[in-house]
Amino acid sequence: MDDAVFQRIAMEIKALHNQGLQFMQAGRFAEAEEYYQRALAVTSALHYHDGMAVSFYNLANLEATRGHVLEAIAYGAEAKAMHEKAQTDPQLSLTLLKRLAKQAMKTGVQHEQAGRLQPALDHYLAAIPFAEAKYQEAMLHEVELIERVMTVDRT
Secondary structure (H helix, E strand, C coil): HHHHHHHHHHHHHHHHHHHHHHHCCCCCCCHHHHHHHHHHHHHHHHHHHHHHHHHHHHHHHHHHCCCCCHHHHHHHHHHHHHHHCCCCCCCEEEEHHHHHHHHHHHHHHHHHCCCCCCHHHHHHHHHHCCHHHHHHHHHHHHHHHHHHHHHHHCC
16 A cells, blocks of 8 residues: 555544544544544454454543443453454553453453352453453452352252
């Protein structure tokens, strides 16, 4: 692709991200998502992995802001994967994923304490790959216990 064409497309992608951010800051989440998804569509069509990483990262932040931690983790994991494909620094994605893992763990504990075992399990399983080692072990133990209880409840 011609450098001038790529630069023009890169500026358009950046404009989509900036517009999404403005909508997100204004609390207009549906519009923000629309702009981030449009940026993702363009970067995906071009197989521009670094651009895809930015789009997924922004979508992860949007979902985190909405309080949808499981969706945020899924987008954050995609951002990390795209950084790896692009061979660019995934540090922002990793930092976000660690923060989201802590939130998912806390939400899992809340669900477990309220007797909502499937949502607790979902949150623990999403958090485990990105949590600190000391929390991974604790969550693995909780997952095992929940699975045992759920198995007994089904029989």
